Amino acid sequence: MSARCARVKQPLGVIYTIAVVALSLFISLPSQAAANLIKSPNDSRAYQVLTLPNQLEVLLISDPATSKAAVSMDVNIGSAANPKGREGLAHFLEHMLFLGTEKYPKAGEYQAFIQSHGGAHNAFTALENTNYFFDINANDLAPALDRFSQFFIHPLFSEEYTQRERNAVHSEYRAKIRDDNRRVYAATQQIMNPEHPASRFSVGNLETLNNENGQLRKDVVAFYNQYYSANQMKLAILGKQSLDQLAELAQQYFSAIPNKSTPEFTINTPLYDPSDLPIQINIQTLKDDYGLSLSFPMPSDRDYWETKPLSLISSMVGYEGDGSLLALLKSKGWANSLGASPGQSFDNESAFSVYIGLTPEGFNHKDEIVSLFFSYIASLKTQGISQALFNEEKLLSQQAFQFLDEREPIHYVTQLSQRMADQTYPIEDILVAPYRLDRYDSDVIKRYITQITPENMVLALQANSLNSDQKAPYYNTPYQVIPLTSEQLATWSKAPTNPELFVRHTNPFIATDLSLKGGTNESTQTQLVPTQLDTGVPGLALWHLHNTQFNVPKADVWFTLLSPVAREGADASVGLHLYTDLINEQLNKLLYDAQMAGLSTQIYSHARGISVRISGYDQQIGRLLTPVVSALRHPELSSERFNRVKQDLLQSLSNADKETPYNQLFSAGYDFLLHDPNLHEQTVAAQSYTLEKLSALIDRFYQSVEVRVLANGNLLAPQALNLTRTIETQLSPVSLGEVAPDTSIVKIKSEEQFTQAVPVKHKDHAVVQYLQTANATEKEAAAVTLINEIFSAPFYSQLRTEQQLGYIVFASPMTIRKQPGMALVVQSPSTDIQVIKERMDAFMQAFTQQLSELDETTLNRFKASVLARINDQDRQLSDSTNRFWRDIDNQALSFDKRERLSAYISALTAPELKSIYEEMITRRLILQTLSTDPDL
Structure with a gap:
């Protein structure tokens, strides 16, 4: 195509001039769209569409019950507009907007504010659009909007960070250079029409974003001035405020975005000639x-x-x-x-x-x-x-x-802002x-x-x-x-029709009874917890909750089969993986029909046995449960199917060393901490595995099994018991008993440090430091959660933004089998392993002083952020089921883990945090890549 992207070399001050003009429009009222939005009967939120005087279209979503507010701005320009020779410029601009504005000039201020108020943020650049989004505690929407809106009003584009952020974009590019999805697409681009913008490199690197004579800043400012205009933006705001209040916030913070009457960027050439x-x-x-x-x-x-x-x-x-x-x-x-x-x-x-x-x-x-x-x-x-x-x-x-x-x-506001920009259908x-x-x-x-x-x-x-x-x-x-x-x-x-190939029949799993049993559950969320029902069978436990708080005729019936056989090493681990893959293959036609009709099924192996999750319209769950459990107990062990799933597993194992370096380090860490068979041991076991060995394993697996069932949703207790009896009947003959094998974790002693180098076929260097608490108490789990909240934003800001170690930098709580811990991650395309570790260590030591100086007001702010995150509301049935399932797995059967964790967090003092943190940094597992330096 003939690129409509000539560089407009006007000074950044022009932006400010336009903004002042836009501010004079603030006294005008926004126009409200006349049409009413068609919403789901199950959606209690209120919606309004308005257009601000600067022609910014805004979708307002009022949800008084929400614990999180969220915002997304979609800009109707993406990598398609990159000037030739400046591949990645749109993506680079996306990065630069986060690095300071006239009102909030500090580079990490926005990220730190969002993080410390219970939120998350991100952005992405696609071919035709760029999207910026965040969520935050519902009470903190207004100050977040103030910071966010400045991206589109007065960005700084400072020369200092222009130079630094080139490295971050290059690091992002390098981190994916061995990702086959990226590599395959790059090859496919070579046969596209060269005039179509999709045929061009879009991420950017040091070469395409060269900064000779400071030209990069000039180019990014020109791109921003040319394309970032209010009339080419769509904004979605979700908050607990009324629609009128949200409209006032939109008007207050976004009316100053300049409207340059920018024409829509269109693509008119075909993707392929x-x-x-x-x-x-x-x-x-x-x-x-x-x-x-x-x-x-x-x-x-x-x-x-x-x-x-x-x-x-x-x-x-x-x-x-x-x-x-x-x-x-x-x-x-x-x-x-x-x-x-x-x-x-x-x-x-x-x-x-x-x-x-x-x-x-x-x-x-x-x-x-x-x-x-x-x-x-x-x-x-x-x-x-x-x-x-x-x-x-x-x-x-x-x-x-x-x-x-x-x-x-x-996710909702991001999806909706993009739909608004699409303009395929009426608002x-x-x-x-x-x-x-x-x-x-x-x-x-x-x-x-x-x-x-x-x-x-x-x-x-x-x-x-x-x-x-x-x-x-x-x-x-x-x-x-x-x-x-x-x-x-x-x-x-001339391919003829084939009698074995025909258009599908109608679906037998479509639900016809969509009623809610026992009426709508009016109880509050915190009162809704499962009750253990008496199955009359030792080793067969059922927890049930009649839960219609989400007003859907759906249920989750999840169950797990726990056996000591699962902990017998690589042969057992590989065998159970093959077994569940065989079952999925055997049931594939049935499960696909069910999935199309709104019934999803997952059957998978894990370190303690096998689990099955059936979710969807409750009317048909029984119809699906019977053949699923029957197949588990009486699998069709055909050699043809076995060979196919074995080949799939071998391929998967052989591809594990192609994953992102830091993910490979996490896998090695879990293997070490949980005594799990490593990749080599699994590969050796899989290569020699036979159908006869699998048959023997299945027989041994069912010699002694403990079954745990959770039924949550639109099911009454008698129905839950009947479904559980179906599981028991179909599993017969099986010996049931309380035999659940537990998994232990390596306890790292004080002043003990394990270092493990993991061979990785990638030129990036990566380090994962796992810090472990002295004990596995709820108080320490609470402390780790709070420490990470305080730690993660400055860790990211210092090591990624300021020191430019790499694009992938983060810290995260890492609780394994009730043992609290914390993982620190850095992956870099250019910094040596030793330097990465030194920088991480220096930050960890300096953080001790930060905890020493933590005042009560700041600590309380971080506590509020953590508490909002932990107690975030369940928004759909699966949220509550996942939470209950974790508690059942951990035998926390009072189902009040969030409440207990919240109480510990509220009571923690700064000296206690400092003490627990200082103990953690003496107990470390350090995982680092050993690059084989492949020819790329």
Whole structure:
């Protein structure tokens, strides 16, 4: 495209002049949108849309019950506007806005304020937009808005931090340089239309953000002046205040944002040059994975948001039950996953994309797999998507919207500000638009299906073993462009329908009884705790809570099977992993139908046994529970399925050393502290594992099992007991008893320090320091939580912003099996391990003095922040279930852990914190990378 991004070299003072003009508009009243927003019947919040005099559109959300306020500003400009030769400039600007404003010039002031008032913040730069967001204690919204709004009024863009933040962006780029998702996309960019901005590097590094003669600051100011205008921004504010009060806050803090009447930045060129299609690209990955993706450019579907043709087609192609493409590929041993979705969407075009995760055998049959894909498309063209299937999709969407779960405020406002900027649908539909499926239009659906042809295809193969003759810039991804032959295209174009491939049937799991049992629960949240019911069976424990506080006809039925066999080392750990993978494979068709109808199921192994989580509409939970437990006790141990899941596990284990360096250090730390089998031990065990060994393990596992069940939601006690009896019956024969194996943690003695170097195939250096308390008491757990609250913001500010050690710098509480601790993390692209440790140690020693000088007012502020975080309200059923489940796992069966922790936090003094902290820093596990310095 011809980039509409000429640099406007005007001084930063122009911004201030415009702002003064905008301030004169403050006395004008904002205009309120006339339309009423369509909201879920389960949504008690009040909404209002208004436009400030500077043409900033604002969505106000009043929620008097919320404990957190949240704000998101979406700016309708992103990396697509980067000037050529300045790749990453939009992203760099996003970073710079956090580093001081005229009113709040200190670089870390905003972050420290948000952190110390119970909040979190972040931002991201996408192709077409940049989004800034935060949440905070509901009582602290106004001062947070004051600080946040200054980003868009009077940013400093100081020369000092311009130079420093280049390093942070470069560090962010380097941290992901061996991430296969980034690497694959970088290769795919090489076959895109070079005039389309998506084809360009967008993150930025020291090269693209060079600062010769101070030019970078000039360029970032020019970019800001050109594109950051109130008329191209959308703001969402959620708070406990009334709509009128929120409107006053919006007007007070955001009316001064200059309106430069900036025209919308549009993308008019196609993502792929039609003359280049069809095309195949082979991409060499680092991970030992095999993948095949098919993408088809299409006309824009934005005008069909009420019909959603590409979503409907994706639903059919991505189906995993009877007649599906994935079911057939799995039966052949060729694939283990398949996903279909609308691809990138622009004003002028959309796309349809399919990704198939291949097995090694499937990789050898890739042409046949593409042929089978087009056979399915032939069936879809012949059979179409019937009115009945459309009605079913519509019903499921209506149910999802009717019983919409309340999202975390910070995620909710971010989502809504982006929807406002999208402008695909009327503002009154902004809440309901993703769930609208109003009109069945078979002609429109067919029009999009006809675009799925071999001649209109971008085919990408991904594997570690692929040959290459080129490397993508910035990520050095080896790739090769392969011409598709006329024979391939002819075969795929003529792919016949296949009797094993057909459009799915209607779903048997759709709920019809959506009533709340026993009426709405009017109890307050703090009074709602599970009660243990008598099952009459030793070793079978049930906790139940009839919980309708969220007004949804849903329930969570979670249970765990605990066995001492799980702690028998690598063979047991690997075997239970294979076992649960086999069960998931065996039940995949059933579970997929259930998931489509609003019933999710997780079956997984862990250090103490196996757990199952079933969540969704309560009417159908029993229908799903029986086959799930039956499969657990009587699995179909086919050699074909076993070989497939074993191969998947081996691939996963072989790819573990490709993870981000600091994540690899955490894995090594957990292995050390919990005596878990390490990666090598698991790999050796998996390589020699047989179906016979697995069968024997399953038999031994059920010789003595303890079962714990939690039923939370729209279920009465008799129903919970019946479901628990189903578990007992289906598990039979099994010996039940209280045999739950506990896991112990390594206790680090005072003045004891363990250091472990972990080989990592990455040029970044990383250090994780784990500090452990002397004892596993609730008081010490409370102290660690409070210490981390005080510690984390200055730790980030000093080591990341001031000392520029790296992009990844953070501190976090790390409680393991009731043992309190704290983890400090730094990952750097350029600083040596020894220097990182010295800087971390220096900060830790200096922090002792900070605790010594902590006054009561400051301490109370941090306490209030921690208490707000700990006691944050449950917003959906899963929040309360997760909390109760953790307590059951820890045998904290009074379910008042939050209250006890809060009491300890409230009572802690500064001298007590200092004493506990000084004891912690004498008990350390230091994990550090040992780089193998790969050729990147």
